[in-house]
Amino acid sequence: MHGKLTRRQAIKAGLGAFAIARIIPSGVLAQDGRPGANDRANIGIIGLGGRARWLVQNTCSRIPELRIGAVCDILRPRCDSFVKDLAGDQTWPIYENMLEMLEKESLDGVMVETTTHARAWVTILAMQAGVDVYIEKPMCLTIAEGRYMVKAARRYGRVTQVGTQQRSMPINNWASDLVKNGKLGKVNAVLAPNFTGPIRWEEQPGQPLPEGATEAFWGIWTNQAVLRPYHSSLHYGWPNWWDYDGGGNSFGVTGWGTHAYDQVQRALGTDDTGPIEVVLEEPVAVRSVWADSTDMALGGPRAKVTMRYASGTELRLHRDRKDNSLHGLGATFLCDAGEIEIERNQLSSNPPEIVASPDNPGPNQKDESQYHVEDWVGCIKTRERCTADIEVGQRATTLCYLVNIARDVGRVGETLLWDPAAERFTNCDEGNALLSRPRRQGYELPELGT
Numbered sequence: 214m215h216g217k218l219t220r221r222q223a224i225k226a227g228l229g230a231f232a233i234a235r236i237i238p239s240g241v242l243a244q245d246g247r248p249g250a251n252d253r254a255n256i257g258i259i260g261l262g263g264r265a266r267w268l269v270q271n272t273c274s275r276i277p278e279l280r281i282g283a284v285c286d287i288l289r290p291r292c293d294s295f296v297k298d299l300a301g302d303q304t305w306p307i308y309e310n311m312l313e314m315l316e317k318e319s320l321d322g323v324m325v326e327t328t329t330h331a332r333a334w335v336t337i338l339a340m341q342a343g344v345d346v347y348i349e350k351p352m353c354l355t356i357a358e359g360r361y362m363v364k365a366a367r368r369y370g371r372v373t374q375v376g377t378q379q380r381s382m383p384i385n386n387w388a389s390d391l392v393k394n395g396k397l398g399k400v401n402a403v404l405a406p407n408f409t410g411p412i413r414w415e416e417q418p419g420q421p422l423p424e425g426a427t428e429a430f431w432g433i434w435t436n437q438a439v440l441r442p443y444h445s446s447l448h449y450g451w452p453n454w455w456d457y458d459g460g461g462n463s464f465g466v467t468g469w470g471t472h473a474y475d476q477v478q479r480a481l482g483t484d485d486t487g488p489i490e491v492v493l494e495e496p497v498a499v500r501s502v503w504a505d506s507t508d509m510a511l512g513g514p515r516a517k518v519t520m521r522y523a524s525g526t527e528l529r530l531h532r533d534r535k536d537n538s539l540h541g542l543g544a545t546f547l548c549d550a551g552e553i554e555i556e557r558n559q560l561s562s563n564p565p566e567i568v569a570s571p572d573n574p575g576p577n578q579k580d581e582s583q584y585h586v587e588d589w590v591g592c593i594k595t596r597e598r599c600t601a602d603i604e605v606g607q608r609a610t611t612l613c614y615l616v617n618i619a620r621d622v623g624r625v626g627e628t629l630l631w632d633p634a635a636e637r638f639t640n641c642d643e644g645n646a647l648l649s650r651p652r653r654q655g656y657e658l659p660e661l662g663t
Contacts, residue, residue, distance in 0.1 A: 253280040254590045257320045257344075259311050259335055260327035261286040261295040264349060268324065269299050272582040278590050283318045285311045287433050290425035309427075311335065315342040321593055322372070325349060329467065330457040331436040333358045337365045337659050345372035345593050347586065351459060351467040352376075352606045354437070356614050356636055357649035359607040361658055366603045368661045374589035374599040375606025377475040379542065379557050381584035383574040385476065388555045392480040397567070398549030402527045403477055405544040406534065408470040409462075409513035410617050411455040419443050437652040453513075459617050460513060464534055467613045469541050475601070475609035476543045476555055477528060484605045487612065487633035488520035488528060492626065493619045518616050530616060557581065611636065618647045 256279055258265050273279050281300075285308040286292045292307040308314035315323075315338075322345035325335050333353050339346050346366075352375045353359035366373045379385045391397055419442025422431060431443045438456045441447065447454065452461025452468065460466035478484055494517040520528040534541055543556035553562045558577050560568040577584070585601070592599045611633075619629060622643045630639045638644040652658070 253278055254321045254593050255280050255282040255319060257281075257283045257285060257314055257318060257323040259285045259314075259323050259325050259339070260331075260349075261291045262326060265324070265326035266295065266299065268326070268582060268586070269295075271580045272586050275580060275583055276587055276590060279586065281305055282320055283308060283314050285309065285314045287430055288423065288426060290423075312338065312342070315339065315344065320344050322346060322589070328434070328436075328451050328457055329459070329461060330354050330438050330451075331434075333362050333658060334436060334656055336362055337661075340365050340369045340371045341659060343369070345589070347374045347589050348376065348603070348606065350376040350471040350606065351461070351610045351613060352603065353610060354457075354459070355647075355649050356611050358658070359610055360636060361661075363603050363607050365659075365661055370596075372589065372592045372596060372599060373603035373606075374585065374592070375601045375603060375610075376582075376585070377472055377601050377606065377609060378582045378585035379472055379476055380479060380601045380605070381588050382558055382577055382581065383584070384558055384560065384576060385543075385555060386479075387572070387574055388553060388560050388568070389476065389480040391553065391567070392546050392548065392555075393482045397546070397551055397553065400481065400524075400526045400546055400548050402529055402547045403481070403544050404532055404547065405473050405477060405528060405530050406464065406469070406532045406541045407515055407517050407530050408460060408466040408468075408473075408541075408613075408616070409464055409515050410460045410466050410620055411458055412453050412513055414441070414447065414454050414456060416441070417444055417446075420445055423448065435653070437650070437656045440653060459613055464541055465513070466616050467610070470613045470616070471610060472542045472557065473544055474612040475605070478605070478609050478612070480544075480546060480555065481522065481524075481526060483522060484608060486523075487608055487631065488522050488615070489631055489633065490521040491615050491619050491629040491631055492519045492521075493517075493622070493624060493629075494519055494531070494626070496625055497620045497623060514620055516620050518619050520612070520615070528612075608633075618644050621647060 258269065258281065261284060273281060283306040284292060284295055287309055289309055296305050296307060306318065323339050324347040325332055326349050327335050329351055332348060336346050336348055353362060392400060422443050432440060451457040452465065458467055461468045463469060497514050497516040499512055499514055518530045540556060543554065545552060545554040551562060551564055551567050553567055554560065558581065562568040588600050615631065622641060629641045629644055632639055
């Protein structure tokens with residue numbers, strides 16, 4: 214039932230405060246090949262935090278083919294300030310209920326800029342409602358959750374773009390193609406950062422809800438996770454915590470790591486697969502990582518991890534922040550004919566002649582995310598798959614969670630055998646137990662039907 218969310222599906226999804234009063238009429242939803250009035254894609258924004266603000270102000274506003282049709286956040290004051298600060302002379306309808314927005318607005322797509330732990334739930338409901346989806350990274354909280362999202366995208370025929378924007382940058386693609394197409398010979402090893410993982414929350418007394426929050430706010434925000442007393446450190450610091458992300462800050466596994474590992478996957482030509490072995494090289498310890506030039510340190514679990522691909526290439530996740538000559542959003546490829554470091558919009562090589570080639574397209578000529586969002590908007594029209602299609606996003610995100618799982622299992626020096634086709638370990642039941650998590654009642658992932 215493409216393009217329609219039935220009453221039965223809404224009930225099955227356990228929407229609670231988001232339950233809708235009637236079936237969404239198919240006439241108000243996006244249809245394949247219909248990009249919107251005046252050949253512009255009509256887009257809704259779900260989740261109005263800092264990343265959404267950046268995208269709207271610096272990216273969406275510069276794409277003539279994109280029109281913002283509505284915005285949504287479960288905290289009303291955030292909606293109001295978002296529109297006041299960014300809408301200018303435009304009219305952006307405000308919603309606190311995303312299904313109401315999908316019902317009432319004729320949208321072609323939505324940008325899911327929510328917390329990580331709510332992302333799969335929101336994304337699949339949007340797909341069922343017949344709209345295409347731009348999914349902020351990391352796209353999911355667990356490997357199993359991500360695979361379910363891929364199945365949903367294929368079941369409903371939705372165009373998806375995961376927010377790993379380096380994949381759309383000309384200079385990054387040029388360098389990745391050098392590696393992937395064998396211009397530098399065999400890839401013997403790849404060096405990437407030893408990113409920091411998430412922290413477990415220690416129970417604390419609750420705090421008053423933020424101003425403007427409804428009684429249902431905290432339960433909806435908590436989504437699949439354990440419902441704890443409200444605390445501002447959970448609400449505003451959610452990328453730190455295991456319950457809500459896999460290490461979502463700067464130099465975190467699912468923060469910067471999602472970009473770096475996606476860069477690795479593209480250059481190795483492994484967009485539809487992954488490594489076959491994972492080795493934890495040292496005991497896990499909480500270490501400080503220099504996050505920026507102001508010497509602000511991030512604490513969290515770290516330990517070097519090595520992965521091996523079927524080709525024999527080793528991915529060595531060993532580098533500290535201070536050892537990285539650039540800024541930790543990529544990797545160095547050690548090849549028979551030389552070395553190349555591919556970072557966001559930056560390259561270096563040994564010998565230098567590799568990146569000095571005249572066909573190197575040079576630095577970005579647009580905002581760093583504009584290429585990526587433009588690709589998504591274009592694919593909404595053509596129905597082709599985006600450069601960071603959801604399967605590509607699943608494979609890159611899987612590497613992040615393999616790092617976290619290896620550290621949680623803690624078998625230093627042992628080889629954990631990973632089957633990238635089945636997305637399971639063949640010799641580690643403890644690791645397989647961490648591929649998914651129990652979901653809180655009422656926030657189960659929607660059934661996909663047949």
